[in-house]
Amino acid sequence: MKQHGFRSGDLAGDLVIDRWWQQGVSLMAGATRREFLKALAATGAGVMLPGSGLLAQTARPSARANPRRIDVHHHMQPPEYLRRRTQQTTNRNWTPAKSVEDMDKNGTATAILSVTTPGVWFGDPQEARALARIVNEYGAQANRDHPGRFGFFAVLPMPDPEGSLREIEYAFDVLKADGVGLFTSYQDKWLGDPVFAPAFAELNRRRAVVFVHVTVPNCCQNLFPGHSGFRAEVDYDTTRTVESLFMSGALAKFPDIRFIFVHSGGTLPVMAGRINDRIPRDRRDLAPLGVLGEVKKFYYEVAHATYAMPLAALTKLVPMSQILFGTDYPVEPFETTTLPLAEYGFSARDLQAIDRGNAERLFPRLKA
Ligand SMILES: [Zn+2]
Secondary structure, eight states: OGGGTOOTTSHHHHHHHHHHHHHHTTTSTTOOHHHHHHHHHHHOHHHHSTTOSHHHHHHSSOTTTOOOEEEEEEEOOOHHHHHHSTTOOSOTTOOHHHHHHHHHHTTEEEEEEEOOTTTTOSSOHHHHHHHHHHHHHHHHHHHHHSTTTEEEEEEOOTTOHHHHHHHHHHHHHTSOOSEEEEESEETTEETTSGGGHHHHHHHHHTTOEEEEEOOOOGGGSSOSTTOOIIIIIHHHHHHHHHHHHHHTTHHHHOTTOEEEESGGGTTHHHHHHHHHHHSOTTOTTTOTTOHHHHHHHSEEEOTTOOSHHHHHHHHHHSOGGGEEOOOOBTTSOTHHHHHHHHHSOOOHHHHHIIIIIHHHHHSGGGOO
8 A cells, every 4th residue: 555655544544545445345345444455455456446547536636635624623721721720630731733743644734722611711700811811822822833723712701791802802803813712601601691792792793703612511410420511411502502592582683603513513403403393483583594594504513523423414404514624632532533524425525625615714814
């Protein structure tokens, strides 16, 4: 396989091999991917697929060899933020340089940084404002230190409305943030709560991208022995916050916000039909485009949710234009997203849209 420059085990190689396998199945009926790989190694692809044209077509240039992905779900862990929150137990060895190293190994050109749960709110508004500023300055600096490799979603000191408005202004006007990163809930207040409305009005005015990261709501922790909020609860919280956005009229009032929901929308894609049936059709004050129309407007990133089941639900719900690549790195390794994504069966064109094209439309500054 060396002669082609692709190896099993590195991502670019795996993607090309996957494509060969998919297209070679007709030539090796019944072969598993492992058997196919073995045959490829033993005989050399050129021998196995003589003159089929397929090999030349797929191996050649490899539009897939470096998909130059844009990862919209990629976490930063600024040291000063971790130091101040000593209970943080996430990976302390993360650095932007480590991200770049792993991005390079995994065909990723740019990552939009954000902080993961618990964010910056620990009950004291002054502390939240200070932490938000530390994180946001760090995100902007990472981009300056590694031009083109990073963007960032500014964290806001929610649910402090004053502080959030101030940070929106600073993050967009001074730091040139790519959007803001919110959580699905704060202290059992979901995003339709009136406390968020001033910030949403300002974000709507700016036609901002709002990346909505999951968290475990206070209501639903330790529900039974062995319960972990990070197993399934977080994915329910996406649906809760979307219901809250509907029922508060926020989607009608703030139609220009570009929302991104994580992990292929969590439970939302499978529940959207039932929610649609539970909101009367004539409530245009809640859902101007109808529930399904509003939900199709959202963007969804696919981190750690590229298994066949969530992707089947998501792709039935929304057009391909709404799906974005994300990884949840370093919480999740790249491969938990990239390997199932490569095996799902998307066309090369759809994969390009997910990897990069859709994000370029959302973040025109990243257009290559
Ligand atoms: Zn995450």
